[in-house]
Each structure stands twice: as structure tokens, then as C-alpha cells.
Amino acid sequence: MTSIAGGHGESNPNSSWLSARGFWLAYLLGLLSVHLLLLSVPFVSIPWAWTATNLLHNAVSRQCNQSFPCDHITVWYSSFKAHLYFLHVIKGAPWLSTENDPSRRWTHWEQIDDGVQMTTTRKFLTAAPIVLFLLTCLYTRNSTEHFIANFVSLVVVTLPKLPQFHGVRLFNINKY
Secondary structure, eight states: OOOOTTOOSOSOGGGTGGGSTTHHHHHHHHHHHHHHHHHTSTTOOHHHHHHHHHHHHHHOOOOOOSSSOOOHHHHHHHTTOOIIIIIHTOBSOTTSOTTTOTTTTSBHHHHGGGGOSSOHHHHHHHHHHHHHHHHHHHHTTTOHHHHHHHHHHHHHHHGGGSGGGTTOOGGGTTOO
């Protein structure tokens, strides 16, 4: 048995903290606060603020680890986490050693709810970038350059979430 920083008694807390009470609210409030921050910049137009919010949401990350544990403040800041990097690139759990960790070959997305598909947490994390994309399309009035950037970002983020891609490494990217 591996000792866990924080001592929650779970063998892998990486698989359950996204299901914690209040995470969805913190996630949405973090997303809203970043969007309002971008809107407050004087030279950024509304379409560019929506596109920047969408692209930042899908590309930038924040990770909880031993030096920065997941407490309430951390969940607030990590609620604006990146889907691509944080959920689909990073493997293993920051609390466990890489030698003995059975989840060392699994991405964070594959560890959520111990790999069970179609849970409410997974549905929420799949719907969030889709809803953000639809809002971005609405507020950019389907401008071609905004649509292309946002659509490519949406496809790159939602494809790995499909149950058919569980454990699949396309072109051997992120194999090891």
C-alpha cells in the first residue's frame, strides 16, 4: 500500500477529486472569471475575448501535486484547467510513485471514476467545451477565422473523451 499525501484513504485520489462537492460550481465560476477578465482588457473585442476564453480553456493547465495540494483554493484556480494537457496528456497520479503506480500508463481522463464511462463527471467535462464552443460561435457571429480556430480546438479536446478512445494512443503519441 502506498502512502498518500493528504491521507484520504483512497488508493488513487486522482480518480475522484473531480467528483467532489462544489467542483462544478468552482469550474464554472473560474471559467466566468477568466472570461470577464479578458472582457475587461480595453483593446480586446467581444469575439476575440470569447475565442481567447475557449482556446485558453482547451489548452492551458494547472495541476495539483504534492507541493500544491488540492484544497478549496486550489480547486478554485484549477477549475479553469485545460482539457487537452491536463486531462489527456499527463499520465499517472502526482501522489503515487511512478514505479508502483498501476495508473502510471493512464491519463487523468482515463482515471476519472476509476475508468467507468459515461458518469456524470465525465458528461459534465465533455459538455463544458461543447457549450463553450456554442457560446463562442454565437458571440462571434460565426466569423470564419474564429469558427475554424474554435472548431479545431473543440475536436482536439472532445475526440479523446469518446469511450472508443479509452486507452488508445493515436500515432503512438503519449504511448510511454
